[in-house]
Amino acid sequence: MTENLKQWYMFYRKNRDLMLKKIDKLEEKDGIITITNKDGTREICIIEENPLSYEEIIRPYKKDERLYLVSLNKKANIDLMVKEWDSIVDYSFLTMMFVNPQSSQENKWILKPAVHHKITEKAVLKTGLYSLAEAVEMC
Numbered sequence: 001m002t003e004n005l006k007q008w009y010m011f012y013r014k015n016r017d018l019m020l021k022k023i024d025k026l027e028e029k030d031g032i033i034t035i036t037n038k039d040g041t042r043e044i045c046i047i048e049e050n051p052l053s054y055e056e057i058i059r060p061y062k063k064d065e066r067l068y069l070v071s072l073n074k075k076a077n078i079d080l081m082v083k084e085w086d087s088i089v090d091y092s093f094l095t096m097m098f099v100n101p102q103s104s105q106e107n108k109w110i111l112k113p114a115v116h117h118k119i120t121e122k123a124v125l126k127t128g129l130y131s132l133a134e135a136v137e138m139c
Contacts, residue, residue: 006046008101009033009070012108013044040066047071054080055087058094066093072139073098073109081113082126089117103137 006028013035017023025036033044045057047069054069061067071077077098081088088094092114099108109132120128 004101005070005072005099006031006033008099008107009044009046009097042066042068044068044070047077050076051080053084054096055084058088058091061091063091064093065091066095067091068095068097070097070099073100073103073133073136074139078129078133082129085113085117085125089113098133098136100137100139102139106136109133109136 010026010028010033013023013026013033022037022039023035024038025034027034027036031046033046035042035044043061043066045068047054047057049072051057051071057069058067081096088096094113096111096113097108098111101107111129111132
């Protein structure tokens with residue numbers, strides 16, 4: 001499924017760039033997709049089936065560095081995000097995308113934890129995130 005997720009994301013990025021034509025280079029190596037354009041370089045981490053920790057994946061990056069995590073829209077992945085919420089919200093430019101490439105309807109939802117943290121109450125965090133996740137079929 002991870003290979004399918006990589007292919008889906010590469011197709012998604014290329015199609016998104018058809019009109020803008022901002023991407024100079026798009027490379028994939030060891031589950032990391034690197035996008036180079038005039039604005040700089042961005043790394044997109046394609047997450048394996050069942051990540052043990054999002055925090056461990058993002059720890060090597062600076063807290064003000066642009067980073068994208070792409071994982072499957074699975075209950076376990078959302079539960080892990082909620083569990084590690086207090087650590088991941090410190091990464092101000094972290095964007096998380098939850099995807100179901102086989103969904104017959106909407107196939108992704110996107111979250112910026114640092115921004116979401118400012119506008120939500122901790123008591124309803126899990127409920128709110130599951131509401132967002134339900135827009136896409138679970139894997």
